[in-house]
Amino acid sequence: xxxxxxxxxxxxxxxxxxxxxxxxxxxxxxxxxxxxxxxxxxxxxxxxxxxxxxxxxxxxxxxxxxxxxxxxxxxxxxxxxxxxxxxxxxxxxxxxxxxxxxxxxxxxxxxxxxxxxxxxxxxxxxxxxxxxxxxxxxxxxxxxxxxxxxxxxxxxxxxxxxxxxxxxxxxxxxxxxxxxxxxxxxxxxxxxxxxxxxxxxxxxxxxxxxxxxxxxxxxxxxxxxxxxxxxxxxxxxx
Numbered sequence: 001x002x003x004x005x006x007x008x009x010x011x012x013x014x015x016x017x018x019x020x021x022x023x024x025x026x027x028x029x030x031x032x033x034x035x036x037x038x039x040x041x042x043x044x045x046x047x048x049x050x051x052x053x054x055x056x057x058x059x060x061x062x063x064x065x066x067x068x069x070x071x072x073x074x075x076x077x078x079x080x081x082x083x084x085x086x087x088x089x090x091x092x093x094x095x096x097x098x099x100x101x102x103x104x105x106x107x108x109x110x111x112x113x114x115x116x117x118x119x120x121x122x123x124x125x126x127x128x129x130x131x132x133x134x135x136x137x138x139x140x141x142x143x144x145x146x147x148x149x150x151x152x153x154x155x156x157x158x159x160x161x162x163x164x165x166x167x168x169x170x171x172x173x174x175x176x177x178x179x180x181x182x183x184x185x186x187x188x189x190x191x192x193x194x195x196x197x198x199x200x201x202x203x204x205x206x207x208x209x210x211x212x213x214x215x216x217x218x219x220x221x222x223x224x225x226x227x228x229x230x231x232x233x234x235x236x237x238x
Contacts, residue, residue, distance in 0.1 A: 001169065001212050001213070001214050002168070002169050002170050002171065002172065002212070002213050002214060003170075003171045003172070003210060003211070003212055003213075003221075004163060004164070004172050004174070004210070004211040004212075004213060005171065005172065005173045005174070005208060005209070005210050005211075006174050006176055006180070006181045006184060006208075006209040006210075006211075007033065007058070007062075007173060007174065007175050007176070007206070007207070007208055007209075008176065008177060008178055008181055008203050008204065008205055008206060008207050008209075009022070009026070009030075009052075009054040009055045009057075009058040009175060009176070009177060009205065009206070010022050010023075010025070010026030010027060010028075010029035010030045010033075010054070010057075010058045010061075010205050010206050011023045011025045011026035011029060011205040011206075011236045011238070012026060012054040012205075014238050019088075020052055020053045020054050021053055021054060021057070022054055022057050022058065022061075025205075025234070025236060026054070026057075026058070026205060026206075027057075027061055028234065029058075029205055029206035029229060029234060029236075030057070030058040030059075030060075030061035030062045030065075030206060031061050031062070031064075031065050032206070032228045032229060032230075032234065033058075033062045033065075033206050033208075033228050034061065034062035034063060034064065034065025034066045034068075035065045035066075035069075035228070036227065036228030037062065037066055038065060038066045038068075038069035038071055039069075041071065042171065043171055044066070044071075044072070044073060044074060044171055044173055045074065045170035045171050045172065046074055046077075046163075046170060046171075046172045046173070047059065047063070047073065047074050047075070047076040047077070047172075047173045047174075047175075048076060048077050048078075048079055048082060048159075048163075048172070048173070048174045048175070049076050049077075049078050049079075049082060049174070049175040049176070050078070050079065050080060050081075050082035050083040050084070050175070050176055050177065050180075051078045051079070051080045051083060052083050052084065052177070054177075055082070055083075055175045055176060055177065056076075056078065056175075058175050058206070059076050059175040062175075063076070076175070079159055080155075081155045081156060081158055081159030082156070082159055082174060082175075082176040082177075082180055083176075083177070083180075084176075084177035084178070084179045084180065085147060085149075085152045085179045086146065086147060087129075089143075089145055089146045089147070090132060090133070090136055090146055091129070091132070093143040093145050093146050094132060094135070094136060094141050094142075094143055094146055095109060095128075095132055097141060097143065098131075098132060098135055098141055104131075105128070105131050105132070108124075108127055108128040108131055109128055111124050111127070111128070112124040112125050112127075112128045122237075122238055126201070130201070133197050136148075136149050137149045137193070137194050137197055138194075149193075149197075150193075152179070152183075153183055153193055153196065156179075156180045156183040156184065157183070157187060160183075160184055160187070164213050164218060167215060178200040178201075178203035179196070179197070179200050181199070181200070181203050181207075181209050182195075182196040182197060182198070182199035182200035182203060183196040184209070184211070185199050185209065185220060185223060186199060188211060188218055188219070188220045189220060199223075201237075202224060202237075203224055203237075204224055204226050204229075204235060204236065204237055205235075205236045205237065205238075206226060206228070206229060206234075207224045207225060207226050208222065208224075208225045208226070208227075208228075209222065209223050209224060209225070210222045210225075
């Protein structure tokens, strides 16, 4: 049997001009992850990441912590198939379209803008974003500059299939984002595609999701685990 381990990047700088970078907390989460994997003396045969800075930086920090324990860490391969969906494009292009069609959604946008600087802004953002994502997933809301959900789902399925399709017992680590992790879990349990985004909402920063696989067989072993984040202050969703 082989093992596929999906790791969500550490906390990124949401609601800032350059959101594709780790915060101080995100860097700490990545370091704790690498130390945890090293303490397990995990044999790492292959490492993949997407091409987003937050994914690459999480892998770099975790890899440094792993090597500091005297353990080998393979050079990572960067594949855009493991990138997150473009939330910025979805918000920037699709949200204005939906707001003109749906007054209720327009009110959600207004509430978020009014509370953008509030401590509980994530709550307002999540209400608005979930409603928007439902329309994106359904395909009823589209724009030429926004990757359709079906295309996103297909590319994740493809890079996942490339790993699962190769024989030999090995452990593969992938540093990715909540969307691809949700899609991989949804595919593993054979749930409808829309479930991928619903799972995405629960994926913690720096979390570990594990699968076991062999030729023609795949099973989900754990989802969204954070045993390495040993205090509430280290746990985050966004």
